[in-house]
Amino acid sequence: MALAFDEFGRPFIILKEQEQKTRLRGLDAQKANIASGKAVARILRTSLGPKGMDKMLQSPDGDVTITNDGATILEQMDVDNQIAKLMVELSRSQDYEIGDGTTGVVVMAGALLEQAEKLLERGIHPIRIAEGYELASRIAFEHLEHIAHKFEFSATNIEPLIQTCMTTLSSKIVNRCKRSLAEIAVKAVLAVADLERKDVNLDLIKVEGKVGGKLEDTELIYGIVVDKDMSHPQMPKQIEDAKIAILTCPFEPPKPKTKHKVDIDTVEKFQTLRQQEQKYFDDMVQKCKDVGATLVICQWGFDDEANHLLMHRNLPAVRWVGGVELELIAIATGGRIVPRFQELTPEKLGRAGLVREKAFGTTKDRMIYIEHCANSRAVTIFIRGGNKMMIEETKRSLHDALCVARNLIRNNSIVYGGGSAEISCSIAVEAAADKYPGVEQYAIRAFADALDAIPMALAENSGLQPIETLSAVKSQQIKENNCCCGIDCNDIGTNDMREQNVFETLIGKQQQILLATQVVKMILKIDDVISPSDY
Amino acid sequence: MSAMLQPQIILLKEGTDTSQGKPQLVSNINACMAVADVVRTTLGPRGMDKLIHDEKGNTTISNDGATIMKLLDIVHPAAKILVDIAKSQDSEVGDGTTTVVLLAGEFLKEAKPFVEDGVHPQNLIRSYRNASYLAIQKIKELAVSIEGKSLEEKKSLLAKCAATTLSSKLIGGEKEFFATMVVDAVLTIGNEDRLNMIGIKKVPGGTMRDSFLVNGVAFKKTFSYAGFEQQPKKFVNPKILLLNIELELKSEKENAEIRLSDPLQYQSIVDAEWNIIYDKLDKCVKSGAKVVLSRLAIGDLATQYFADRDIFCAGRVTEEDLQRVAAATGGTVQTTVNNIIDEVLGSCDLFEERQVGNERFNIFSGCPSGRTATIVLRGGADQFIEEAERSLHDAIMIVRRALKNSTIVAGGGAIDMEISRYLRQHARTIAGKSQLFINSYAKALEVIPRQLCDNAGFDATDVLNKLRQKHALPSGEGAPYGVEINTGGIADSFANFVWEPAVVKINAINAATEAACLVLSVDETVKNPKSESAQGEAAASAMGGRGRVGGAFRGRGRGMRR
Helix, strand or coil, X not given: CCCEECCCCCEECCECCHHHEEEEECHHHHHHHHHHHHHHHHHHHCCCCCCCCCEEEECCCCXXXXXXXXXXXXXXXXXXXXXXXXXXXXXXXXXXXXXXXXHHHHHXXXXXXXXXXXXXXXXXXXXXXXXXXXXXXXXXXXXXXXXXXXXXXXXCCCHHHHHHHHHHHHCCHHHHHHHHHHHHHHHHHHHHCECCCCECCHHHEEEEEEEECCHHHCEEECCEEECCCECCCCCCCEEEEEEEEEECCCECCCCCCCEEEXXXXXXXXXXXXXXXXXXHHHHHHHHHHHHCCCEEEECCCECHHHHHHXXXXXXXXXXXXXXXXXXXXXXXXXXXXXXXXXXXXXXXXXXXXXXXXXXXXCCCCEEEEEEEECCCCCEEEEEEECCHHHHHHHHHHHHHHHHHHHHHHHCCEEEECCCHHHHHHHHHHHHHHCCCCCCHHHHHHHHHHHHCHHHHHHHHHCCCCHHHHHHHHHHHHHHHCCCCECCCCCCCCCCEHHHHCCEEEHHHHHXXXXXXXXXXXXXXXXXXXXXXXXX | CHHHCCCCCCCCCCCCEEEEHHHHHHHHHHHHHHHHHHHHCCXXXXXXXXXXXXXXXXXXXXXXXXXXXXXXXXXXXHHHHHHHHXXXXXXXXXXXXXXXXXXXXXXXXXXXXXHHXXXXXXXXXXHHHHHHHHHHHHHHHHCEECCCCCHHHHHHHHHHHHHHHHCCCHHHHHHHHHHHHHHHHHHHHCCCCCHHHEEEEEEEECCHHHCEEECEEEEECCCCCCCHHHCCCEEECCEEEEECCCECCCCCCCCCEEEECCHHHHHHHHHHHHHHHHHHHHHHHHCCCCEEEECCCECHHHXXXXXXXXXXXXXXXXXXXXXXXXXXXXXCEECCCCCCCHHHCEECCEEEEEEECCEEEEEEECCCCCCCEEEEEEECCHHHHHHHHHHHHHHHHHHHHHHHHCEEEECCCHHHHHHHHHHHHHHCCCCCCHHHHHHHHHHHHCHHHXXXXXXXXCCHHHHHHHHHXXXXXXXXXXXXXXXXXXXXXXXXXXXXXXXXEHHHHHHHHHHHHHHHHHHHCCCEEEECCCHHHHHHHHHHHHHCCCCCCCCCCCCCCCCCCC
């Protein structure tokens, strides 16, 4: 803030701790903001596409993450700059809404900012640029709808869904078995999807990972996998046609919640108390037996006494199962969660075709598989991989693939990938630009140029000549009037993305363009930054 | 000898800063002008935003005058007056907060040369008051009433007002979309005075266009226990029970103690406790309600009990949301489960749990009494949604104001130019010093169109002269002409639907004149050295409340003890 002086030349203070604040205003503020936005985009640029590189991130406490998922990279980078934070949120909101394309949206925003900088230097008012971008984004939005294809699929014909998920997975480290992972993702989503309401609750898909084995061993289980073992080592390891009692009460004598005291003044009383306690255990186990349960899954622990009794009565049990897992088990097996032994009835038992305990390799780790459930509305994807980082990255990649499948169920329109949609939009926007009178025309053209940034980055990351490739593809699109021409990242020999089976969801692409425009608009509109000066 | 010396009389504490007289007055004016300069560039559809970043790391990007003024943390005593008028404009009208600060700054700027020339401030004050009175009369005269129009017509008129307000904001690109949304929301709550009946929920992700209006209530899925996912998530025409009690297994009385002498009675105590909770749950079920909401916790036991009986429940619903549900569905919040009669149950056409972005939302729609509306805002970044919320708040206030007073004036600086012309004309009929002062008041009013042009990058002098010429036409047909923001010329604001409620202008002129007069009437400041920090704290505490409850119950995970 400019210092004000009174009539005697003394400065007076208007703001609190005025001296410690820095203020950047006007064009300088915009330039600085654009520069920081661009810096973030530059980091992500090399992660785009099937040949994109990964980033290794080390957190303050030494955890290492290796990923090429834009949202994750930015999240872990812990940026400090305010504008850079906006970019982080941009990618996060793409992640929330669509789940995929988090890198693309940031690269796109970076390109838009870069173009805006040039226009600002020419003296165009930032709001005019923002308005031009807005117009252009609508043109692109509508154009995308125009070039989109409906993708028909049904519960039996899932091939189109798999193809789209494969496109997403191809840019990840797991691309060597993208086919099998895509199949897993699609099947998992279809298992939990409510096709009528077009609603998919991803909470019902449990993703579990275990170090060891190889990626190809990753499997989809129509049921639940719990990282627990049987409470007693001598219990049977495999139960067929299990009837499962799902309990949220411990195998312990019940306690009243009110503060209580039992006065024991004679030996007899003590004896009765002890007997009663034992009877409780006996009753509890008997109750489970009576309703016909062959497996007990409990949220809490057991007394050693109870454990022993269960073992004795040949009733296998699992203890300390987390609440979320318990709920998923209940959903998968069609059982009900029972809070009290008195409430156990045969109808409340869950059913599973097979429950088995599986040990892995030479380690002592065991896990319990609950499979062949009557109602597989909850499924588990069980990931194997060489190391922890690999598994984490696979989880993230699968999350993207799951989101893509979900989006397709919501809206089955797709556009072609490999930058073809962007190139096509760029051509459309460029053509539309000339129709606008006024300064906006320049901004619209700049938008078209910015759209080229994505195919350009794709080409660059794939080791192709970016400008040469892009111009060749662009001219091909115009010449053949074919909006499916994209960058041939995998060197297959054709530019036609239809043949390469590279698809992306329409809503994902539209969201990218709208979100990027929105954030760029916001950044452009700021002309005054007031911050504590130590930043 | 020393006894002869005149001892110095110490009246005030050491370090006290006293400045007085004319220099003091001028320096106060300077301070106010410096503050007005900060918000100057945010005016109008081409106005820019400010990014304010405080020590705690909170960032705000805003275009709203009142918000910026509050966040600036101004300590200068005279300049603080401007913060106050911005706040009062915000609470009174909701919009025009930048205008009011700008006007006050400009009035003072015009007064400065006179003060330097030795005019007594009281003379200035009297003339300013007079001028503001005349200006307000003129506004009332020029205002057009929208009373007596049909509902459809009124709706589109109100939407125009809302669009004018929104055009200067970040969401200006979608102003029609949001204007209709705001008008619908305001009309839904009708004459209800409680603004909190319009809920605004913020969900990061998606684009602005994904925002939607729920004709009823929507809130984020609350914290839930195991068993929740087994409850049905969609009901048609459900009965809704609203509670303010805990449905959990717990000790009924604090500090009570049970003493048992016979161990065999142990079981009966346990049973008694279970029976209490089962009894409560049973009553809920018997009432016939399909959706049970409670402000307090609904425990895991209750969740599973309800799941068994195909009932949906949500615990720890925030007070505000629960009130809204009550108003919308016609239910009453109960503090006991005894004697639940049908009348206290609410109902709605459809209840469902839906995915919005990354969150699950509980949505009640098609409510019978329809006294509430919820706007679910979407956007790419937190700051973006925050700013959108502030903008919508302004628009809602404007629409409500317009609905109540239902007179509007032309925007785009047209009304300011017209008043200015009128005052100049009036000034010529006055003999004496007052003529000069009213003239300068009139000149100060021109700051609005001038700033609109400056912000848009047009030649202000050029546009202003065109406007002056139009407004000076004797026929009076030029009165609605204002700045045309797109081309840089002038245009009939009224015909272009750049409208604002008259009350915004009236209040702005009133508040700005008051503030200017207040600053002018001060000729001495006594600043106590110690009170400095206390003042700072007071300012900080005032900053804290823009009266909106953020962050309902966060946490999407399900809380289960492992």
